[in-house]
Amino acid sequence: MIMTKPADHPKFPEEKIGVLLANLGTPDGTDYWSMRRYLGEFLSDKRVIDYPSWKWQPLLQLIILSKRPFSSGEAYRSIWNEELDESPLMTISRAQKEGIAADMAERFGDKVVVDLCMRYGNPSTKERVKALIEQGCRKILFFPLYPHYAGATSATANDQFFRVLMEEKWQPTVRIVPPYFDEPAYIDALAQSVERGFGAMEDAPDMLVCSYHGLPKRYHMEGDPYHCHCQKTTRLLQEKLGMDPEKITTTFQSQFGPEDWLRPYTVEHVAKLARDGKKRIAVIAPAFSADCIETLEEINEEIKESFEEAGGESFTYIPCLNDDPAHISALSGVIAENLKGWIG
Template sequence: MRLPPGHPAIAPTTVGVLIVNLGTPDAPTATAVRRYLAEFLSDRRVVDYPRWIWTPLLYGVILNVRPARSAKAYAKIWTREGSPLRLYTGNVADALGERMADKVRVDFAMRYGAPSIRQRLFAMKEAGADRILVVPLYPQYSRSTSASVADAAFDALKSMTWQPALRVAAPFHDDPIYIAALKATAGASLSALDWAPERVILSFHGTPKRHLREGDPYHCHCLKTARLLRDAMGWTDEFAPVAFQSRFGREEWLGPATDATIRGLAEGGVRRIAVMTPGFVADCLETLEEIAIGGAETFAQSGGEKFKAIPCLNDSPSMIDLLEALVAREAAGWI
C-alpha cells in the first residue's frame, strides 16, 4: 500500500487465531490459587447465584479455605516448566503456528489467569490481525466454558477504537477428526498395558443439572462424544460408562459421579479399569490430580487392583491435526 507523506506506518494485515483454555494459577501457592479462584468463581457464567448471596460466601468463606487445599493439589502435578495445562496449550499454539505460518498468526490465552484473552487480542491487533478466530479448547459446548470465552473476547473489543472482525469457533464434540484422535490416544495407551481393563470410564467435567433443564446442550454433547467414541472403539455402553466429575457446591449436578462410579465398580468385583476424560484436550488438575491420583486411590481403597488414567490429546500430532482442520473450517473465506 502506498501511503501519503507523513502517514503513520501501517502493519501488514493478517488473520489471527487465538486458542483459549480454561486457565491455571501462576504457581502452586495459596496466594496464587486464591487470585485465580477469585477470578474464576466471580464469573457469572460459572456461578450464577444472586451476588448478594454468592459474594459474601466467596470472599468470606471459600477464598479463605479452599486456596490452601487446592494449592496442595496443584503442587502434586506441577512441573519444572510450570502448569501442565499452560505448557501443553503453549506447545500446541507454537506447533500450530509453525504448521500454518503462511496463513495465520497463532497465539494462546487463558480464560482465567495469564495470559488473558484481552492481552492477547490486543497484541494480535497491534501485530496487524484485522480478522481473529477464537478457538475455545472445549470439545463440548457449555455456558460456563464456551460462552464465557465468547463473553471475554467480545468484552475486550469494547475498548478498541478499530475492532478486528471476530469469529468464535464452534464446538467439536462430534467432529470425526476429534473422535479419531481420541481413538488413537486410547488405543495407544491401552495397548501399552500388560493387562486389559474390564471397564473404561468416560469421565466428563460436571455441571449443575439445572443447566440442562435451562437449555445448555453440554450433557447432550458429552453423550454424543461418548457414543461416537464407543462406536469407534467397538465398546459397549456397559464396558464404557459415562460419568461426571469435579462437583462443586450442594446443588444437584449431572451424574453419575465419577468417584462413585469408580468405587462402585471396585466394590462390585471389577479389578481392572481405565478412565478417559474426553472433555479435556490437555491434562490438568482435574485429570492428573483428581483422576490419575485421586481416582487411583479410590479404586485401590475399594478393592481394585489395576488402574490407568488415559492421557489427553495434549500436544500430540493428532491434536495439531485436529486444530489445523478446525481452523481451516472455521476461518473459511479468510484463509
Template sequence: MRRWRRWIRCPTPGGPTIGVLLSNLGTPDGTDYWSVRRYLAEFLSDRRVIEAPRLLWFFILNALILTTRPQRKGKDYATIWSHDRNESPLKTITRSRAEQLQQSIRDGLLGDTRANVIVDWGMRYGNPSLKAAVERLVARGCERILFVPLYPQYSAATSATACDKLFEVLASMRRQPALRAATPYYDEDTYIEAIADSLDERLFGTGFEPDVIVASFHGMPLSTRIAGDPYYAQCHKTADLLRTRLRLPRERLIVTFQSRFGRAEWLKPYTDETIKALAANGARRIAVITPGFTADCLETIEEIGQENAQYFFDGGGEAFARIDCLNDSSRGMRVIEAVVRHELGGWI
C-alpha cells in the same frame, strides 16, 4: 457430520493478516495461597460459572471459600507443578499447541495461501490473558481473528464465557478486528478418531484389557442442563461415537461427571461414586478417559490419576489406567489443525 479433510483454495496475493487465538480455561501463577486465591476469585466470580444470587454468593465466596480453598488447592497444584518452568501443565501444553500450530501453518497446513496467519494463545482466567493476546495480534496487523476455545463440547461455563471475555476486550477498542469463533467439535471424525486411537495405544502399553472404560467429563450443575445448556447431550454424543468407533457395548464404556463442589445437585452419575461402585461390584481393571479436556490439568492428573485411582484400589481394584488427554501430541495437533483449517476456509 461435517468432513474436514479438504484444502483451502488459494487466495489472491496480498491477502489479509489473520490471527488465530487459542484459549484454555486458565491456571494460577503459582501454588502459593495468594496466587491460587487470585485465580479462584476470578474464576468463581464469573456469573457464567456460578449462577447464584450475587449478594449471597459474594458472602459465601469471600467469607468461606476464599479463606480455606486456596491453601488446599495450592497443595494439589504442587503435586503436578513443573518446577523447571514454574507453571502448570495446562500452560505448558497450551503454549506448545500454539507454537506447533504456527509451525504447521508455515509448513503449508492451509495450502498455498498468501494470507499471513499469526497464532497466539491466552487464558480465560489468569495469565497470559486474552486481552494481552488480542493486543499482540492487533499490534502485528491482524484485521481478523479466529477464536478457538479449546473445549470439544459447548457449555455456557466454558465456551460462552470465553467468548464473553473476548467481546469485553473488543468493546474497549475503537478499531476492532473482525471476529469468528470456532464451533464445538464434539462429534467430528478427526476428534473421535484421535481419542479412540489414543485409548488403543495406551491400553496396548498397559498390557491389560479393562472391564470398563469410564469417560469422565467435567461436571456442571444440573440446573444448567434444565436451563437449556447442550453440554450434557454433547458429552453423550461423544461417548456414543466412541463406542461405535471402538465397537463396545454401552456397559463397557460409561459416562460420568467429575469435579463437583457445593451442595447443589450436579450432572450424574458422579465419577468418584461410580468408580467406588465399580470396585465394590467386582470390576478389577478399569481405564478412565477424559474426552472433555483437551490438555491434562489438575482435574485429570490429580483428581482422576491420584484421587479416583486411590478410591478404586481401596475398593479392591487391581489395575487402573488414566488415559492422557490429547495434549500437544501429533493426534491432538491434527484435531486443532482440522478445526482451524475448516474455520478459516471462508476467510482465505
C-alpha cells in the same frame, strides 16, 4: 488523482489473520496469594457460579477464599512443572500453540498468526487480543479449546473475548469456532489414544470410563447442551473402537457446592464398579484438551484412590490428547475449515 497519506497519518502493519486459542486458565504460582487471585477470578464468574452476588460474594470472599487457596495450592504443587515454574496446563497449551502455528505456517505461510490466551489468569484474553491487533490482524478466529459447549466454559471464554473487543477503536472482523465434539478427526485421535492405553496394559480393562467435567443439573435443564454433547462423544468413541456398549460408560467429575450435578459422579461410580467386580478399569477425560489439575490430580489421585479402596486392582489413566500429532492435526483441520472465505 493519486491520493497520498499525510505525514502524520497513523501507520498500520500489513494485514494478517489471527487465530487465538483459549483455555480455562492457571494460577501463576502455588502460593496462597497466587491461588487466591486465580480462584477469586474464576469463582466470581457468573457463568460458573450464577448465584446472586449479595448471596455468593460474602461466602466466597470471607470463607472460601480464606481456606481453599491452601488446599488448591497443595494440589497444584503435586503436579507443578518445577523446571519451568508453571502448571502442566500452561506447558501443554504452549506446545499445542506451537504445533498448530507450525501447521498454519505450512498451510498459509506468514499470513496467519497463532496465539494463546487464558480465560482466567495469564496470558489474559485482553493482552493477547491487543497483541494480535498490533501485529496487523484485522480478522481474528477465536478458538475455545473445549470440544463440548458449556456456558461455564465456551460461553464465558467468548464473553471475555467480546468484552475486550468493546475497548477497541477499530474492531477486527471475528469468528468463533463452534464445538468440535463430533468431529471425525477428534474422535479418531481419541480412539488412537485409547488403543495406545489399552496396548500398554497387561490385561484389557473390564470397563472404559469416560469422565467429563461436571455441571450443575439445573444448567442442563435450563438448556445447556453439554450433557448431550458428552454422551454423543462417548457413543462415537465406542463405535470407532468397536467396543461392547456395556464396557464403556459416561461419568462426571469435579462437583462443587450443594446442588445436584450431572450424574453419575465419577468418584462414586468407579467405586461401584469395583464393588460390582470390575477390578480393572481405564479412565479417559475427553472434555479436556490438555491435562490439568482435574486430570492429573483429581482423576489420577482422588478417583484412583476411590476405586482402589473399594477393591479395584488395576486403574489406568489415559492422558488427554495434549500435543499428540493426531490432536494437533485435528485442531488444525478445524481451524482451516473455519478460515474458509478468509484465506485458502
